Amino acid sequence: MPVDKSIIGRKGEPVTMHVERGKIREFARAIKDDDPIYFDEAYAAREAGGIMPPVTFLQTVGHWDDGRGRPRVPFDLKRTLHGEQEYELLAPIHAGDVLTAVSTVVDVYEKPGRRGGSMTFAVTETEYRNQHGTLVARARQVGIETGQVVKD
Amino acid sequence: MAATTRYWEDVKEGDALPEMKVEGLTRTDFVKYAGASGDFNPIHHDQTFAEASGNPTVFAMGMLNAGILSRVVTAFAGRPNVRRYKVRFATRAWPGDDVICRGRLTRKLVQGSEKLVEGELEAVNQKGETLISASFAASLPSRG
Numbered sequence: 627m628p629v630d631k632s633i634i635g636r637k638g639e640p641v642t643m644h645v646e647r648g649k650i651r652e653f654a655r656a657i658k659d660d661d662p663i664y665f666d667e668a669y670a671a672r673e674a675g676g677i678m679p680p681v682t683f684l685q686t687v688g689h690w691d692d693g694r695g696r697p698r699v700p701f702d703l704k705r706t707l708h709g710e711q712e713y714e715l716l717a718p719i720h721a722g723d724v725l726t727a728v729s730t731v732v733d734v735y736e737k738p739g740r741r742g743g744s745m746t747f748a749v750t751e752t753e754y755r756n757q758h759g760t761l762v763a764r765a766r767q768v769g770i771e772t773g774q775v776v777k778d
Numbered sequence: 779m780a781a782t783t784r785y786w787e788d789v790k791e792g793d794a795l796p797e798m799k800v801e802g803l804t805r806t807d808f809v810k811y812a813g814a815s816g817d818f819n820p821i822h823h824d825q826t827f828a829e830a831s832g833n834p835t836v837f838a839m840g841m842l843n844a845g846i847l848s849r850v851v852t853a854f855a856g857r858p859n860v861r862r863y864k865v866r867f868a869t870r871a872w873p874g875d876d877v878i879c880r881g882r883l884t885r886k887l888v889q890g891s892e893k894l895v896e897g898e899l900e901a902v903n904q905k906g907e908t909l910i911s912a913s914f915a916a917s918l919p920s921r922g
Contacts, residue, residue, distance in 0.1 A: 649814070652810075652813065652814045653814040653815065653845075655810065655814070656807075656810040656811040656813070656814035656815070656842070656845070657811070657814075657842065657845030657846050657848070657849065658800055658807075658846060658849075659845075659849050659852070661780060661781065661849075661852060661853070661857065662780050663780070663781075663856075663857050663858075664857075669780070673780075673856070673858065674857065674858040678857050678858060680845060680848065680852070680857070681845075681848040681851065681852060681857070681860050681863050682841060682844055682845045682848055682863070685815050685816075685817070685841050686814070686815055686816055688815065688816035688817065689816040704831075707867070708840050708841075708867055709866065709867060710864065710865065710866045710867070711840075711841065711844060711864070711865050711867075712862070712863070712864035712865070713862065713863050713864075714861070714862050715860055715861055715862065715863075716861075718858060
């Protein structure tokens with residue numbers, strides 16, 4: 627089946643996300659990172675103007691999204707893999723910030739798979755703006771729908 | 779651990795970044811990351827579901843490994859200086875696996891008022907299989 631290019635440009639609804647200190651600490655612990663910039667207020671204020679979240683913390687937007695924030699990509703979830711994830715960190719993010727995330731499907735394309743059949747790639751870009759309207763981060767996620775059920 | 783200050787003038791292309799290792803991932807690690815991140819895909823914590831999906835057991839979220847690997851960059855450059863981090867998922871990490879994280883600088887450049895370094899990273903398991911390959915850009919303070 628040819629790849630459906632019509633989903634390019636499809637947007638999710640804006641998601642509001644509060645960057646919370648407790649969640650930052652929990653996330654830092656989950657990735658086994660004891661850098662005090664994630665929990666020591668005095669240290670973080672001196673080094674970075676306040677507690678910052680880890681680099682991959684924006685993944686936690688899922689806690690704030692009831693599902694409407696993700697533009698629908700018609701992939702079969704049993705055959706879908708997370709291929710790539712990229713973060714561009716454009717301005718500082720601190721505990722206490724309120725971010726608004728808007729996700730857009732920016733590309734869909736097909737490639738032949740290594741084991742025959744074809745794989746479909748969907749690239750979703752999410753822009754995060756803070757309470758002042760500043761673009762603080764851009765995330766790009768590549769989802770892959772494989773030709774058959776995912777095995778290693 | 780807090781990052782130590784490194785100056786742009788004192789690093790060069792090809793420099794290795796300090797290696798970092800997590801020994802023996804546990805199912806508890808997966809559950810902690812599930813709660814922290816909101817990724818409750820049962821394939822990462824529910825043995826029954828994992829088996830029904832054709833897996834011998836649960837396996838780590840790729841983004842857990844990506845978070846662990848990101849520590850090589852933040853320990854080197856300091857969290858506020860990280861400008862870009864990109865990961866590509868290769869193979870899965872299972873309970874008991876080690877996550878060994880390495881990196882090296884590939885390029886020094888000046889962009890506007892910022893002095894930047896770019897680098898490549900990889901996380902491998904105890905058999906040397908690549909779990910993730912990654913790249914990054916970070917700004918470093920300048921002596922000049």
